[in-house]
Amino acid sequence: MSHHKFAKQIHERDNYTCVYCNLDGKLSYINYRMLTLDHLKPKAYEENNSIENLITACFICNQFKGHFYPEYAKTQKDVFNEIRKHIKTQLSFDFKKYISDVKKFI
Numbered sequence: 001m002s003h004h005k006f007a008k009q010i011h012e013r014d015n016y017t018c019v020y021c022n023l024d025g026k027l028s029y030i031n032y033r034m035l036t037l038d039h040l041k042p043k044a045y046e047e048n049n050s051i052e053n054l055i056t057a058c059f060i061c062n063q064f065k066g067h068f069y070p071e072y073a074k075t076q077k078d079v080f081n082e083i084r085k086h087i088k089t090q091l092s093f094d095f096k097k098y099i100s101d102v103k104k105f106i
């Protein structure tokens with residue numbers, strides 16, 4: 001969990017659920033501990049720590065989203081859809097890399 005002073009407020013607003021994959025932080029303590037704060041528009045674009053730019057994301061989505069942000073997306077819905085697509089792609093790259101690494105040893 002983040003130490004941002006509004007973390008609790010942000011997680012409550014987002015119903016303790018990852019905005020990208022819907023991981024429910026209320027289901028278990030492990031899930032709860034998976035929740036982080038993500039800068040919707042990454043710091044690389046602008047330092048924006050406003051509550052509007054901070055959202056609840058699980059650790060995995062946060063990691064795989066990285067600094068991605070679809071600036072071309074017109075609506076908020078499109079922004080989220082593009083980010084979800086990006087996370088999915090990154091996850092599958094990582095999984096393929098993992099499989100090829102493992103194959104070196106088996």
Ligand SMILES: [Zn+2]
Nearest residue numbers: 018021058061
């Ligand atoms: Zn997630």
